[in-house]
Amino acid sequence: MKLSVHYNKASIIITVSVLFVGAIIYFFTINYIARKQLDLNLIEEIDGIRDYVRVNNKLPKQVDFDEDLVIFIKTDKQKFDKRFFDTIYNNPKEKKKEEGRGVMSIITLNGNNYLTTLIVSRADTEYLVQIIGLITLCLSIGLLLTLFITNRYILNGLWKPFYKTLAELKSFNISDDKSLNLKSTKVDEFNELNDTVQLMSLNVKKDFQNLKEFTENASHEMQTPLAVITSKLDTLIQDETLKTDQYEQINDIYAATNKLSRLNQSLLLLVKIENNLIADVELLRLDILIDEKIKQFYELTNDKQIKVEAHLAAKEISASKYLIDILLNNLFSNAIRHNISGGELIIILTSDNLLFKNDGLPQILDRNNMFDRFKKGSKSDGTGLGLALVKNICTLNNWTISYFSETSFHVFKIEF
Amino acid sequence: MKLLVIEDEQALRENITTYFNEDGNICESSVNLAGAIDKLSSYNYDCVLLDIGLPDGEGFEVLNFLKKAMKDEAVLIISARNSLDDKIKGLNIGADDYLTKPFHLAELKARVASVYRRKAANSNNNIIFNEITINLQGRTVEVNNTPIILTRKEYDMLLYFIANKGKVISKNAIAEHLWGDEMDMHNNFDFIYTHIKNLRKKLLDAQCKDYIGSVYGIGYKFKA
Numbered sequence: 001m002k003l004s005v006h007y008n009k010a011s012i013i014i015t016v017s018v019l020f021v022g023a024i025i026y027f028f029t030i031n032y033i034a035r036k037q038l039d040l041n042l043i044e045e046i047d048g049i050r051d052y053v054r055v056n057n058k059l060p061k062q063v064d065f066d067e068d069l070v071i072f073i074k075t076d077k078q079k080f081d082k083r084f085f086d087t088i089y090n091n092p093k094e095k096k097k098e099e100g101r102g103v104m105s106i107i108t109l110n111g112n113n114y115l116t117t118l119i120v121s122r123a124d125t126e127y128l129v130q131i132i133g134l135i136t137l138c139l140s141i142g143l144l145l146t147l148f149i150t151n152r153y154i155l156n157g158l159w160k161p162f163y164k165t166l167a168e169l170k171s172f173n174i175s176d177d178k179s180l181n182l183k184s185t186k187v188d189e190f191n192e193l194n195d196t197v198q199l200m201s202l203n204v205k206k207d208f209q210n211l212k213e214f215t216e217n218a219s220h221e222m223q224t225p226l227a228v229i230t231s232k233l234d235t236l237i238q239d240e241t242l243k244t245d246q247y248e249q250i251n252d253i254y255a256a257t258n259k260l261s262r263l264n265q266s267l268l269l270l271v272k273i274e275n276n277l278i279a280d281v282e283l284l285r286l287d288i289l290i291d292e293k294i295k296q297f298y299e300l301t302n303d304k305q306i307k308v309e310a311h312l313a314a315k316e317i318s319a320s321k322y323l324i325d326i327l328l329n330n331l332f333s334n335a336i337r338h339n340i341s342g343g344e345l346i347i348i349l350t351s352d353n354l355l356f357k358n359d360g361l362p363q364i365l366d367r368n369n370m371f372d373r374f375k376k377g378s379k380s381d382g383t384g385l386g387l388a389l390v391k392n393i394c395t396l397n398n399w400t401i402s403y404f405s406e407t408s409f410h411v412f413k414i415e416f
Numbered sequence: 417m418k419l420l421v422i423e424d425e426q427a428l429r430e431n432i433t434t435y436f437n438e439d440g441n442i443c444e445s446s447v448n449l450a451g452a453i454d455k456l457s458s459y460n461y462d463c464v465l466l467d468i469g470l471p472d473g474e475g476f477e478v479l480n481f482l483k484k485a486m487k488d489e490a491v492l493i494i495s496a497r498n499s500l501d502d503k504i505k506g507l508n509i510g511a512d513d514y515l516t517k518p519f520h521l522a523e524l525k526a527r528v529a530s531v532y533r534r535k536a537a538n539s540n541n542n543i544i545f546n547e548i549t550i551n552l553q554g555r556t557v558e559v560n561n562t563p564i565i566l567t568r569k570e571y572d573m574l575l576y577f578i579a580n581k582g583k584v585i586s587k588n589a590i591a592e593h594l595w596g597d598e599m600d601m602h603n604n605f606d607f608i609y610t611h612i613k614n615l616r617k618k619l620l621d622a623q624c625k626d627y628i629g630s631v632y633g634i635g636y637k638f639k640a
Contacts, residue, residue, distance in 0.1 A: 223496035224425050227517035231431035234521040237584045237634055247632040254588045254634075261518050268498060280500065296595065299607040322500070 003159060008151040015147055019140045023133075030132055034125040035101070039084050042103040045118055046082075053109050067092065069100075069119040077113060080106040089121045098123045161185040165194055172201060174208050176276075212271050219268045226261045233257070259383065266385035269326065270373070273392045278320050286324070287312035287349055293328045294347075297336065305342045306359075312349040317416070319397050327393045330386040331356050331412060337382060338410065346409070352416060357409040365410070367403055417532060418460070421445040422452040422478060423467045423494065432465065435521045436528075439582070449473040453481050461489050463532050465524070466511070468495040468502060479509045490535035492527055494519065520589035526579040545578050547624055559622035569594055570615040577628065577638035586635040612636060 045068065052060050059072050069089065082105045089100025102119040161183070168180045180201050182194040233254055237247070272278055294301075294308055301308050317324070335345050335358035343359030369375045371391040374384040390412075394401040400415045419436055423429040424447050433443040444461075446452040449472045456464070456478070464482075468475040475493065482489055491511045495502060498516040506514050512531040515524060533543075533552065543550040549558045555571060557564050566574065576593050577585070587605035594611075616628045627639050 220496050223498075223517040224428065227494075227496075227519060228425060228427045228431070230518040231428055231435070231521050234586065234589070235431050235435060237586060237631070240584070240631065242632070244632050247634040251586075251634055254586055257518070258588055265498060272499075278500065299595075299610075300604075303604065303607045 004151060004155045007155060008148065011147060011151060012144065015144060019143070023136060023140070026136060027129070027133065030129050034129060038101045038120065038122065038125055039103070042084065042101065042118055042120065043082075045120075046103060046105050046107075046116065049116060049118070050107055053107055057110070059107075059109060059114065067121065069117075071117040071119075072107070072114040073117070075106070075113050075115040077106065077115070080104070080113075080115060086122075087119055089119050089123075091121060091123075099126060158187070161187060161190040162193070165190070165197060169197065174204060179205070212275060215267060215271050219264045219271075222260075222264050226257060226264065229253070229257050230261075263383045263385065266383055266389055270385065270389060270392060273323070273389070273396055276396070278323055280320050280322065281318055282321060283316055283318050284321055284324060286315045286317050286354070289321075289324060289328060290347060290349060293332055297332045300332075300336050301345065304336060304339060306336060306339050306345050307343070308345045308347070310347040310349075312347070313351060315349055315351055315354075315416075317397075323393045323396070327390055330390050333382070334358075334386060334390075334412070335410075344409075354414040354416075356412045357406065359408055360410045362408060364405070365403065370403060371401070417441045417462045417528075419443045419463050419465065419528070420452065420455060420461045420489075421465045422449075422470065422475065423465065424448060424469075424471050425467075431521065432524065435525065435583075447471075449475070449477055452478055456481065456487065456489070457485065460487070462536075463490040463492065463528050465528070466491055466493050468493060468497060468506070476505065476509060479506065479511055483510050488535065490528075490531045492524075492531050494524070520586065520592065522576070522580045522583060522585045522589045523593055525583075526576050526593065529579040543575070543578060545581065548574075548578070548619075550575065550578070559619060559624045562622050564618050564622045566615065566618060567611075569611050570618070573611060573615055577636070581627075581638045582640035584631045584635050584637045588635075590635070 049060060049070070060070070082103065085102050085104070087100045087102045089098045090096075091098050099122040100119045101122050102117055104115060104117050107114045107116045165182055168182060172180060180198055182198055184191055184194065233250055236242075237250060242250075290310065290312055294310060335356050338360045339345060339358050340360060344357075345359075346355070346357040348355040348357070366375070371387050373388045375387075376382055376384040391401055394414055402413050402415075404411050404413070419441055421429055421432050421436075421443060423432065423445065426447075429445050429447070433445055436443040444455065444459075446455055449470045452464075452466075452470075464478065466475045466478055475495075479491060482491065493502075493506045493511045493514045494517060495506075495514065496517045503514045512535065513527050515527055533541075541552040543552065547560045549561075551557075557566055557571065557574065572594055573590065576590065587608050590608055591605050594608075612628060616626070619628070620626060629637050629639060631637050
């Protein structure tokens with residue numbers, strides 16, 4: 001849910017409940033005040049009747065009281081506390097019943113006590129309360145609408161810098177050169193956020209750059225010792241007095257050195273691809289390149305008696321020849337290394353995708369991390385960087401690579 | 417052939433000089449830029465092996481110096497940096513080849529021989545080794561004046577062997593030379609044997625002496 005919706009929801013729930021509670025209190029207060037006012041009027045009128053009785057020495061006639069209803073009943077009671085009550089008022093003019101308010105009191109005339117009941121209509125007061133209620137309701141609705149619109153538009157406008165920052169962050173790429181484009185705003189908090197984000201992104205980039213430089217330097221530094229080992233071995237084998245088992249040991253050192261140097265070169269290459277340092281993009285005929293690779297790998301496939309089958313449609317790509325070479329080398333190596341003796345390798349190139357299908361042991365490979373660095377099968381003696389390189393080269397060219405198994409085949413698919 | 421090795425790593429420098437000296441070449445060395453320029457201004461060399469990362473500066477300086485002094489030494493860069501930019505830069509300012517560390521000494525020797533041949537611009541583009549004559553331009557081989565037909569791999573292999581005659585060459589080095597070091601051989605070099613067997617058979621069929629010998633499963637040697 002969006003922030004504005006959250007805020008809207010909360011503020012409207014709070015406002016509505018406050019208004020509701022307020023309206024109830026308001027209604028009762030107004031009612032109470034109106035009733036008090038009515039009661040005061042009634043007392044005044046009773047006093048008026050008393051004055052009239054004292055001056056005129058007779059009970060007033062009904063006609064003297066306009067629309068107010070007055071009833072005198074002779075009583076023996078000497079004392080009667082003044083009592084207010086709600087009742088029905090029969091409007092004589094309009095011939096209808098209305099809400100009324102009455103008072104009972106004792107009026108003394110010539111020594112006789114009369115229980116006097118005076119009833120007035122409450123319609124006017126009710127009407128007033130209704131009008132006030134209506135106005136309050138209108139105000140409330142107006143307030144809610146204003147709140148809603150304010151929240152929706154002003155809030156969105158207010159948070160605009162935040163969304164801009166968010167969009168910038170989304171497009172943030174740790175490995176590209178351009179820094180975040182964060183404009184300063186009128187809101188201090190957003191400025192602070194932008195500053196922090198900017199600082200953080202710069203730090204992250206710096207760290208990433210350092211890491212890459214470290215990888216590159218470490219790999220470079222390793223090249224010379226590797227060259228020393230290789231040249232020492234090359235010199236060592238010139239000595240033909242060595243025994244067979246010593247030669248075997250040397251062979252193993254050769255193999256390990258070779259692997260180390262391959263690993264090193266792959267690491268360097270990964271850094272270079274990530275740094276986008278290989279920019280010799282040219283137009284290439286992928287089908288021709290694959291055909292050449294098939295010939296180049298002939299010895300390896302032949303050695304394992306792998307049947308290579310290629311269905312290549314003419315396909316032109318623009319990419320670095322060097323990287324495509326590495327991509328194909330790794331796909332071929334992979335398909336041969338994990339193939340079974342006498343197995344098949346089927347390569348299908350169409351204008352949309354490239355498929356490498358190879359026979360292999362029926363095992364389920366972890367699709368999620370097989371393209372990660374140093375993730376390899378337990379039996380694989382590769383560097384563990386081959387597929388990571390393949391993936392990076394694909395990403396660099398905006399291609400997607402996926403793996404799936406199809407009956408006995410392991411399939412790598414590149415979509416252009 | 418007179419060589420100058422400019423390399424700061426002592427072990428590597430010594431190995432290169434030893435490997436080259438055994439063949440009747442004169443191989444001198446320098447550990448830094450200053451010493452190298454000193455030597456190059458006083459003497460002439462046939463080929464210079466140049467490391468780019470030197471303690472007192474970039475090896476490119478040597479190339480600039482040679483260009484300014486109008487000297488025509490063949491230069492082969494041996495660098496730890498496998499960067500395309502360095503390669504292009506080096507080749508643009510006068511280097512003849514670029515070899516990335518680590519490399520096999522046999523590979524280095526073959527490259528030096530090839531660079532030297534190109535630079536020397538022999539009027540006859542032929543390599544003659546006893547009864548074997550290789551025509552570099554036509555990529556043809558004759559044994560006792562009888563042409564023999566070699567595949568591309570066999571031809572490359574013969575050239576490689578002759579450049580490293582008298583040396584034991586590891587299968588590793590041969591594979592890297594013939595198939596490139598980017599190709600992962602899975603440490604299985606058995607298929608090299610087929611090519612060597614065929615090459616040897618073709619040479620023997622043409623009444624060539626049996627030069628190619630196997631050395632304890634580690635590699636091969638072209639007997640001088």
